[in-house]
Amino acid sequence: MAKMTLADLRALRDAKKVDIKKRATEGKEGRVIIGMGTCGIASGAKVVLDEFLTQLDKYGITNISVTQTGCMGLCSVEPTIEVIVPDMPDIIYGNVDKATVETIVKEHIIGNKLVNDHIIDRPASDIMSDDGDK
């Protein structure tokens, strides 16, 4: 995109806000978000990211995107990932390795079941959420 004016920026924000909110609503497209801070990468987040792409391909799943983010703050259980798929609560998994990836794809993404022993609680409340303005 070329340089924006104020109006362009506002229009872009409004458009993207809808996208980003979709993550928390029904009927969303699925997303797998990998924590790729230095801590995550050091404990194998890159391998996990690659493995997700491979596994999703293998099962022919095309409506789930795989994206990266920074440190979720849960450094003792890196690599951490968040799985957001329709009709399921948003879940953070920790200590994810190559083997766990396939389990998550098969059980969580395809089977709508949570995966034992890897669920981690969200670290904090979000000031940006809709009710954050209280």
Next chain:
Amino acid sequence: MAIRNYILVCGGTGCESSHSDEIYQNLLAEAEAQGVGDEVQVVKTGCFGFCEQGPIVKILPEDSFYVQVKPQDAKELISEHIIKGRQVERLLYNIDTLKQKTAKVDDIEFYKKQYRIVLRNCGFIDPENIDEYIARSGYEALEKVLFDMSPDDVIAELKIAGLRGRGGAGFPTWMKWNFTKMQQNEIKYVACNADEGDPGAYMDRSTLEGDPHTVIEGMTICGKTIGAHQGFIYIRAEYPLAIHRLEVAMAQAREYGLLGKDILGSGFDFDIEIRLGAGAFVCGEETALLQSIEGHRGTPQPRPPFPAVKGLWQKPTCLNNVETWANVPVIITRGGAWFNKIGTKDSPGTKVFALTGKVKNSGLVEVPMGTTLREIIYDIGGGIIGGKKFKAVQTGGPSGGMISAENLDTPIDFGGLSAIGSMMGSGSMIVMNEDDCIVDVAKFYLNFSVDESCGKCAPCRIGGRSLLNILEKFTSGNGTHEDIDKIKAISHAMQVGSLCALGQTAPNPLLSSLKWYADEYEAHIVDKKCPAGKCKKLITYVIDPDKCIGCTACARKCPVGAISGEVKKKHTIDASICIKCGACMASCKFDAISVH
């Protein structure tokens, strides 16, 4: 039948030891027995970090948080919550007690003591995609500052917010901006301190890796406010990922016209350059940092003149820490009054800590100021690893002090930490347990300061080395009580005579530990013993003849052949040969070897 409820049972070690597995099994059995086996899924999770209240069971999607659950509660949880859809009140965490504590932040979720302002986007957005930052109200603050607010409005908002610099000293940010703004000069600069050199600190690195745009936006707002058109980010070369993300973010911002000439058509020009540091701790000191940006050797300079008056190339320069910058856009969008309600009167807002050491859940933690150390270490950090006893926590890195168990309930803010002989510093928090020797830790920090001293002034250069020599004496059993008086005298000279805060604060870990752990120093000086078994010259390894079965494992492991004994006979260690490596102790399966 589709699954409609998920029951999460904490499977962390703390909860596991209080029968969480039995709870898990009972829930499975009850769900089956009550005919909802295919409508709920029971799962075991990692630790929730709230072990004090364990075992914990959480039910989704309602997000009901049950604490101190017993195996026999499973029946009621299924029949009431799952079948009738009513929460089991008596097991719900008592929100009221917590509400009082956190009443200032009404939207905080009760069991989550963390509250994210600085890290609001970390772990949520893709840091390499500017659109995601924009979607989360990114660059909205800049819009306001460019089109709706005067520079004085911005400073007034920061003043209402009460934001204090997060780089360590806690200087009011509005005042620094105002000083720089008041200078009459065509050319001014904005600078970001991302040097982050204390051992155990990685808050700023993570912020830049996870949300680089917030720092860019904060600096641009400052540029507009004080009348500067050029910014510098000084970051250590050891942070390649943070540097990469910053470069990507700056390129995207330029492409969108959010950096560069005529930002958003407002007529305001501002751009940022990255300057790499070589990783010297002293280069985090503001005057040394500015020297280094100019291409000189990074040594501290006398102040005044302060950087706000004469900074980079003798021009007025506004320097803030990464975390300070990250707070700015939020304050502008949400308002200073909103920010001021969070935290304490002394220090509004939150603080990011890098929690490390002997704590179960090490990690990045952002909490409202005023949270206690106990809450951070036990509730968020999950307590001490391996069920050991807490000994001390060091905040403020090599400039801070050791805090003992007596002071764990101190609310943390700038004033609170100073009052107990430590300081906020940049936010490293290193937890020690009974296995750590206080004298050894003090020596570690002092050693760091001595290594990193630039050597420009005598009190720091000579004083630091002399203190270190005294600590060497203590840890090798040659200390005397006169040495304690010497420590006090030398420390005083360093505090008043050093040019920069590195030298002024270097004695802090030593002084604070002398105050709170006098016993442990006494043991080293008088008894010539190290109670934690860390100081090699003061310990001996001995084999307990009652426990030794003569398996020979230790003798084979000992690298210097100090252990003798025949098969199935008692073994002994020759102390004159032993190098105290501890290999034997680790190898004995019968717990027969101990340190004295």
